Structure formats: structure tokens, C-alpha cells
Amino acid sequence: MIQMSCTSQPGKKLVSDDVKHDAAAVAVFCNIAHKSPNEKYGIEPVREFSDCCASQYRGNIAFADISLQSLALEHHHFKISHGKSAADGASATVKHSAKRAVTNDQAIIRNGQELYQYCQQILTEVGDGVYASQKEEYEKSTGVFHFVAKEDIHRDRPECNVKTVKGTMDIHSVSASGTPYQLRMRNLSCFYDRCNLNKGD
Numbered sequence: 001m002i003q004m005s006c007t008s009q010p011g012k013k014l015v016s017d018d019v020k021h022d023a024a025a026v027a028v029f030c031n032i033a034h035k036s037p038n039e040k041y042g043i044e045p046v047r048e049f050s051d052c053c054a055s056q057y058r059g060n061i062a063f064a065d066i067s068l069q070s071l072a073l074e075h076h077h078f079k080i081s082h083g084k085s086a087a088d089g090a091s092a093t094v095k096h097s098a099k100r101a102v103t104n105d106q107a108i109i110r111n112g113q114e115l116y117q118y119c120q121q122i123l124t125e126v127g128d129g130v131y132a133s134q135k136e137e138y139e140k141s142t143g144v145f146h147f148v149a150k151e152d153i154h155r156d157r158p159e160c161n162v163k164t165v166k167g168t169m170d171i172h173s174v175s176a177s178g179t180p181y182q183l184r185m186r187n188l189s190c191f192y193d194r195c196n197l198n199k200g201d
Contacts, residue, residue: 012145015148024155024157052169075173171187
């Protein structure tokens with residue numbers, strides 16, 4: 001999900017047949033998520049918030065990806081746990097709808113591609129039961145679906161074969177410095193101007 005303060009936009013929901021859910025997959029998903037707001041609205045810095053899953057967001061591969069970004073990117077980690085956010089609610093809605101459709105013999109969903117097709121047909125169309133006055137709100141709530149094929153997720157990336165950063169569990173803010181393989185890191189996230197100018201402690 002993308003939440004933008006400058007405009008009201010539907011969230012993006014990514015469906016994939018890749019089931020590893022590692023840093024390589026997250027990198028592809030994030031690049032898709034970054035594309036629209038950055039290109040259309042010129043939003044920088046892009047600020048991401050996530051839990052502290054090391055295999056997805058807090059390991060050497062994830063940090064290398066951040067340092068290699070061409071845009072001003074900041075990643076902020078919540079406490080050491082599995083976090084819950086609006087994105088979890090959105091995915092729960094999709095899963096619940098798909099489960100009910102399969103249970104009631106209304107759909108056959110055997111893989112990620114079929115789940116994506118179901119979402120495109122059922123969860124993004126405004127049916128006869130939705131009044132015209134509700135159309136805009138309905139489309140915002142369902143959001144936009146994207147399919148990411150497992151073939152599009154590349155794990156053989158020598159550029160991300162870097163050493164592990166020591167003390168990562170004490171780091172809660174990581175941002176690109178503009179120089180490959182160099183990061184700005186903080187023990188705590190801070191959004192005051194002096195911190196954004198790297199003048200804070």
C-alpha cells in the first residue's frame with residue numbers, strides 16, 4: 001500500500017507466484033510501488049515503513065538495494081516484531097474474498113496468476129450494486145492490482161553480494177546517500193528539518 005499526503009490515490013496490491021518473500025522479491029515490489037508517485041508527482045524523499053524482518057528489509061541485500069537506488073529513499077523500521085498496517089488489512093480483504101469464492105464454487109484459484117485474474121475481474125470492477133455516487137470511493141478502496149511473475153524476480157545479483165552491516169538490530173532508519181554502497185543510518189527515526197539535512201544527532 002502507498003499512502004501519499006499530497007493526493008488521494010488507491011493503494012497498490014501486488015500479486016505474485018513467487019513464494020520466497022525474500023529481499024530480492026521485496027526489491028522488485030518496492031520498485032513498482034515507487035514508480036508511480038515518484039514519476040507522476042516527483043515525491044522525494046520516498047519514505048518506507050516496515051517491520052524488522054531481516055530476510056526482507058534488514059539484511060545486507062536490502063541495504064545494498066537501498067544504496068543503489070537512484071531516488072532519495074529512506075527506510076524506517078518499527079520495533080523488532082512483525083508489524084501490522086493498512087497493507088495487512090488490504091491483503092486480508094483479498095484473501096477473504098478469494099477464499100469465499102473458492103469455498104462457494106464461484107472461482108477456481110490454483111496459483112498466483114489465477115488469483116490476480118480473479119482480483120482483476122471481481123475486486124476492481126464496479127458492479128450493478130454500486131451506485132454512481134459510490135464509484136469513486138469504491139475504486140479507492142479496491143486499489144490497483146499488479147502481477148509480478150517469479151521469472152521477473154532475479155536472485156543472482158552480484159551487485160548485492162556485500163558484507164553484513166554490524167549492529168543492524170539497533171538501526172531503525174536507513175537512507176540512501178547518493179553514493180553506491182554508502183548509507184546514512186540512525187538508531188532512531190527523525191523527521192525534523194535538521195535531521196533531514198543530516199545535522200541532527
